[in-house]
């Protein structure tokens with residue numbers, strides 16, 4: 135049985151005060167949580183602060199991105215060893231906002247995947263098609279291409295212990311989530327695509343859904359057999375909404 139992972143991606147939001155009250159709220163709401171892994175990914179500047187707020191809780195600390203270099207003359211970059219040093223275990227890469235605004239290519243994202251694995255941490259690889267690609271019937275081809283870049287660079291075994299987040303770009307921050315059936319169809323395609331190379335790797339890989347997940351639509355999404363939790367943006371900024379999503383995952387996967 136795969137243990138679902140519900141991860142909050144705070145994006146460019148937050149402050150020390152906000153982090154303090156959000157984490158306190160989550161700790162309060164999720165004190166008995168065991169059936170679902172829970173992670174939060176605050177902006178990098180607050181990671182160390184949030185790690186201290188999380189002391190003694192089983193909420194996982196995640197990062198929203200990482201650089202590909204380990205040290206040296208790379209002004210403004212953050213390395214995987216630095217993330218590890220402050221207690222990060224899960225690192226989001228390839229988010230559509232980085233692919234779009236920072237022109238990150240499939241190959242560059244695959245490089246990040248390798249750096250994270252090399253450090254013994256968990257990559258959360260975001261993939262997904264744009265609205266135009268969806269309408270052109272290219273959803274499967276885009277997802278396959280984004281996964282294949284990692285397989286080509288690192289081999290299929292790199293997906294052991296890894297997380298994939300299927301996030302249709304048209305569903306991110308729009309309030310227009312994919313339907314449970316739509317998402318399940320793509321998740322099954324992704325798992326089958328990996329199974330073509332290695333059945334065991336496919337069975338254990340966590341495939342999250344992301345894109346306008348909230349406390350209203352989460353439960354139905356999680357009843358789908360290939361949806362193993364969610365990557366949550368907007369709704370992860372409110373303790374009660376995020377906790378409700380975690381509880382929906384625990385309930386659905388019992």
Ligand code: PGA
Nearest residue numbers: 306307345346366367368
């Ligand atoms: P959203 O963002 O939940 O606000 O749609 C999801 C994401 O981008 O990870």
